[in-house]
Amino acid sequence: MQSPLPFAALLFNAFVWGLAWWPFQRMHQAGLHPLWATASMYAVVLVALLAWRPGILAQVRAHPQLWLLALASGLNNVAFNWAVTIGDVVRVILLFYLMPAWAVLLAWRILGERPTPSALLRLALAFAGVVLVLLPEGAPATRLLQNLSLADGLALLGGFMFALTNVTLRRLHTVPGPARMVTMFGGCMLMALGVACVGLQVGVVEPFPAVNATWLTTGLLLAGVLMLGNWALQFGAARLAAGTTALVMLSEVMFASVSSALLGASTLSTRTVLGGALILLASLLAALQFRRPGATAH
Numbered sequence: 001m002q003s004p005l006p007f008a009a010l011l012f013n014a015f016v017w018g019l020a021w022w023p024f025q026r027m028h029q030a031g032l033h034p035l036w037a038t039a040s041m042y043a044v045v046l047v048a049l050l051a052w053r054p055g056i057l058a059q060v061r062a063h064p065q066l067w068l069l070a071l072a073s074g075l076n077n078v079a080f081n082w083a084v085t086i087g088d089v090v091r092v093i094l095l096f097y098l099m100p101a102w103a104v105l106l107a108w109r110i111l112g113e114r115p116t117p118s119a120l121l122r123l124a125l126a127f128a129g130v131v132l133v134l135l136p137e138g139a140p141a142t143r144l145l146q147n148l149s150l151a152d153g154l155a156l157l158g159g160f161m162f163a164l165t166n167v168t169l170r171r172l173h174t175v176p177g178p179a180r181m182v183t184m185f186g187g188c189m190l191m192a193l194g195v196a197c198v199g200l201q202v203g204v205v206e207p208f209p210a211v212n213a214t215w216l217t218t219g220l221l222l223a224g225v226l227m228l229g230n231w232a233l234q235f236g237a238a239r240l241a242a243g244t245t246a247l248v249m250l251s252e253v254m255f256a257s258v259s260s261a262l263l264g265a266s267t268l269s270t271r272t273v274l275g276g277a278l279i280l281l282a283s284l285l286a287a288l289q290f291r292r293p294g295a296t297a298h
Contacts (some may be wrong), residue, residue: 009236010248016229018255021084021195021223021265022091031209032219034082035087035196038077041223048227049182059179060186066183069172072164073184074191079158082191089269093253094098094133094276095155097283101126102163118285126282130156132275181230246287253280 027037050056060066083092101123107113135145165184171181199205209215237245253276258264271284 005237006236007017009232011244013062013229013233014249014252015255016225019259021089023218024081024085027215027218027263028085030212030214032215033205034081035205036208037219039189040083041219044183044223045227046185053178056178056182059176060183063175063179070183070187072161072168074187076158076161077188078191078195079154088266090257090266092151092155093256094279095152096159097279098126098130099159099163105282106163106167115189122282125243125278129275129278132271140209177274196243237287250283
């Protein structure tokens with residue numbers, strides 16, 4: 001009988017990211033922009049990891065191709081954290097979960113994996129769902145991009161970068177795991193810091209505020225929880241099939257939807273629900289593809 005611990009670990013990780021919007025919004029209300037929060041939290045996590053395993057830096061230096069992983073994972077976190085702080089949480093999560101569609105296109109371009117008919121079906125379902133979520137009822141298709149808010153654009157970018165992160169991880173599967181982990185955390189810190197500095201210059205990011213107990217305590221607690229969530233993901237994903245992992249991680253949408261609806265951070269229109277159903281169906285089909293014996297991911 002298989003131990004329930006890997007499932008519990010993955011559920012914990014999904015729970016962490018499904019509720020991460022709340023502490024980010026709380027810190028923002030206390031004066032700390034999500035980009036400064038992201039940079040600060042990952043700096044704390046990175047220092048803790050390097051203090052625990054100082055030899056990891058030598059592994060990172062030995063694999064210069066890790067720069068793409070740092071860029072992709074960093075921008076993924078920057079976009080997601082910023083989006084859930086300023087946008088409708090459910091809408092952001094749904095647009096972020098377009099990542100299986102991006103993964104099909106990226107695997108085709110980067111890994112040379114030609115999409116199967118089922119992969120093309122998932123693409124069509126996912127993009128149809130996006131149109132329903134973004135386009136108001138009765139509006140022409142030409143209004144699709146006009147309706148795109150900053151949070152929507154960040155959510156789409158985050159999903160694309162998350163798919164690029166996963167494809168890059170597959171490409172760098174021979175690189176030691178600790179080196180990849182430190183690269184991802186370092187990328188999150190550097191990308192958040194870089195984008196925050198640019199945003200500060202153009203006036204879309206507030207200056208780093210004076211320290212106050214609310215955002216400092218919230219940030220330190222969230223940094224610790226995110227580290228535990230990452231370890232839980234590593235533990236669970238290493239012991240379960242890829243398709244099972246993907247299925248369990250879809251529970252993040254449920255955690256985010258329920259929590260944001262209860263706390264008034266989301267509004268659920270009929271079009272959002274229908275569009276979200278199509279996007280999640282595409283994600284579900286992608287996860288089930290992994291579970292078929294002898295199937296390959298596309």
